[in-house]
Amino acid sequence: MVPRIAGWTSMAPGRFAVVHALSATSWATVLTTAGHLLSAGARERLTFALGVPVVLVVGIGVGGAILLRRFRRGDRTRSTPEERTWREPMSRRWPARNAPTWRSSSTPSPPAEWDAPTLCTGWRVRDVVAHTISYDGLRPLALARRLAAGPTGANEAGVAELRDRTPCELVALVRERLTPRGLTAGFGGRIALTDGLIHHQDIRRPLGRPRAVPAGRLVTALEFARFAPPIGARSRIRGLTLLATDIGWRTGTGPAVAGPGEALLMVMAGRADAVTGLSGPGVDVLAARLGS
Incomplete structure (x- = not known):
């Protein structure tokens, strides 16, 4: 969900795995028909604009069943009984935001830290915090309009909407959105969990503030990251x-x-x-x- 970093394509929820879990034949037909009329950038925007409504209606159910079956098969083949005890129940109320410090602290970090650089090129701490909640609760049409700008443009638009918020206002917004809504709540909260965990470390690493990530969350994010195309x-x-x-x-x-x-x-x-x-x-x- 961030700008391109060392060859990494942004992690916008709109590019989430459910888009790619739809019929490859259907997507190939759409893109082949329009390919001779559209540039590469336009094809990408068209894919996003057409895919989001379908994803919200059909893809979450179909793609979710496919990926969750993969995760369960991965658990059986890659995990010991001891490791499986680390798995935490997945639900919309699971701490998918990963309870980072900007969500759990009673006061914001020092002002200078909110403007410190992160591992997300061009984004300060405040920008990353804004990004982690910028897709929550977007209705299908609003989400489609945003994603029509492409993944990087969609991410930047979400951050721009919250760029004028003060640290205290961002903290208040984050507390209101601890439970992910909309697309970020998909797959039992795995979208928000994985995105939030990675971005939490995007902030902590440059600030020199390591932490021990709870094992259950980390294992779930690792398993999910193997399959999520945006990553x-x-x-x-x-x-x-x-x-x-x-x-x-x-x-x-x-x-x-x-x-x-x-x-x-x-x-x-x-x-x-x-x-x-x-x-x-x-x-x-x-x-x-x-x-x-």
């Missing part, structure tokens, strides 16, 4: 084995990349900053793919 993890981790040394999670085949689960999630999302916390024979391949 783009597949192309980055293809042919590699990821090993989370702190939570016993693993995925993939090939040369190993080992380290904390949080660092693995961040590199899956295209954050080259997290490569330094990893080791193994596959690290050089991963670093090259991230441009670091």
Whole structure:
């Protein structure tokens, strides 16, 4: 849900997996028919504009069933009984926002920190905070209009709407939206959880404020990130084995990349900053793919 970072395409909910879970044949037909009339950028905008209404009516149910079946199969093949005890119930009221400090603290962080840079190129702390709630509750037509600008334009539009808010006002808005609504509530809150967790670290890492992410949330986000097209993890981790040394999670085949689960999630999302916390024979391949 952020601008392009080291080859990472933004994570806007409008580009979420349900769009891509629809019939590939249907999308190919639409794009092939219009392809000779549209530029690449126009094709992308058309895909978003046409896809959102369909996603909201049909895609969430169909795509959700497909992906959730994959997640369950992944749990059976990749998790020990001990790891499965870390899974937390998924519901609309699950803490999908990941309870970051700007949501749980009684007062905002120091003013200077709200204007500090983050791992999201061009975005300050206040911009990332605004972004994490900028899609909540958008009605289908409003969402379609925003996404018609493309993923990066849609993200920027959402941030621009809240750019004049003070830190106190942003904190108040975040508290009102702790329970995700609309598209971000999809897949049992996994969209908001994964996005919020990654963006939380986008803020914490540059500020030098590490934290221990609860294992249940981290495992769920790692599993989800493998399949969510907006994150783009597949192309980055293809042919590699990821090993989370702190939570016993693993995925993939090939040369190993080992380290904390949080660092693995961040590199899956295209954050080259997290490569330094990893080791193994596959690290050089991963670093090259991230441009670091």
